[in-house]
Amino acid sequence: GAVVSQHPSWVICKSGTSVKIECRSLDFQATTMFWYRQFPKQSLMLMATSNEGSKATYEQGVEKDKFLINHASLTLSTLTVTSAHPEDSSFYICSAREIGQATYEQYFGPGTRLTVT
Amino acid sequence: AQKVTQAQTEISVVEKEDVTLDCVYETRDTTYYLFWYKQPPSGELVFLIRRNSFDEQNEISGRYSWNFQKSTSSFNFTITASQVVDSAVYFCAFFNQGGKLIFGQGTELSVKP
Numbered sequence: 628g629a630v631v632s633q634h635p636s637w638v639i640c641k642s643g644t645s646v647k648i649e650c651r652s653l654d655f656q657a658t659t660m661f662w663y664r665q666f667p668k669q670s671l672m673l674m675a676t677s678n679e680g681s682k683a684t685y686e687q688g689v690e691k692d693k694f695l696i697n698h699a700s701l702t703l704s705t706l707t708v709t710s711a712h713p714e715d716s717s718f719y720i721c722s723a724r725e726i727g728q729a730t731y732e733q734y735f736g737p738g739t740r741l742t743v744t
Numbered sequence: 745a746q747k748v749t750q751a752q753t754e755i756s757v758v759e760k761e762d763v764t765l766d767c768v769y770e771t772r773d774t775t776y777y778l779f780w781y782k783q784p785p786s787g788e789l790v791f792l793i794r795r796n797s798f799d800e801q802n803e804i805s806g807r808y809s810w811n812f813q814k815s816t817s818s819f820n821f822t823i824t825a826s827q828v829v830d831s832a833v834y835f836c837a838f839f840n841q842g843g844k845l846i847f848g849q850g851t852e853l854s855v856k857p
Contacts (some may be wrong), residue, residue, distance in 0.1 A: 635776040642812045657851045660846075670790075670835065718787055722845075731839040 628654050633736040640711055640743055647707045648739045649725050651722030656701035657723035661733060662694075677704050682713040701726070711743040746771045746839045748848035756854045757826055765821045767836030767853045773797070777839040778819045780810065783850070784832045792834075795819065826855045 640646045658679050662683040663671040664736055677683040677689075677698035685691045693715075695707040704723075708715050718740050721732040747770040756764045762829040769778065774794055794801060795812050803810045807824045837849040 669850075670849050672842055672847075676844075720787075720789065730843050731794070731845075731846060733789075733791040737786070740787070 630654055631721065631734045631736040632722055633739050633740060635727045636737065637740040638742070642712055642743055643710055645707055645709045646711055646741060647705055648667070648719055650704045650706070650723065650736050652702045652723045652725070652734070655725040658701065658726050659724040660698055660704040662706050663720045663722070664698060665720060665740065671720060697725045708741065711741070713743045716741055716743045745772070746840050746846055748836055748846055750851050751850035752851045753849070754852045754854070756856065759828060759855055759857050760825050762822060762824050763766060763826050763853065765834050765853065767819045767821065767848060768812055769817050769819065771837050771838065771840065773841050775841065778812065779837040779839065779845070780821050781835045781837060783834045783835060828855050828857055831855045
């Protein structure tokens, strides 16, 4: 149980285009989902927290207009990188918290590797 | 400020050696949780252990063991008789009262045959 999927696993896009990454909780409902970014050889940094049906809360320094997050249902959150640039190339990981679970519980997705050329 | 420090950026050992990965955290919270995750080359995070601040008992799971000491704010991870499959990046993480998971910088472990 508690499986989180991400789609796509990897994506290459051209500079200036937008790319959408999906995060799905497959066997549970998630009121809260988190988006992390990981640059090569670096740690995971929380980008934003999204709650179903409400606006995402972004961490300091993360541009909300560039990284659009939508959490329209209890099983799906999407991250859209708008007008992507090479510096946005990174590994994006989502996690989800199941309804009713302790606040410290998070199930991680497998990650999406984004390369912007 | 809350912070997790993994001072060892890279560790290289030969198979069957024991290895300890250090983790030191800073917080003023009295209630918190500590985690260890493994990130193999595929990138997917693998949960290893969670500890709450009120439970200082050491834990052993097979070849893995964890030593939690509040007095030194440390939560160290030891792999006994390391194997090549243990090669990965290991992250220590801290869950704070604000509901966020804060990761350390990670330690890249390389186990050579």
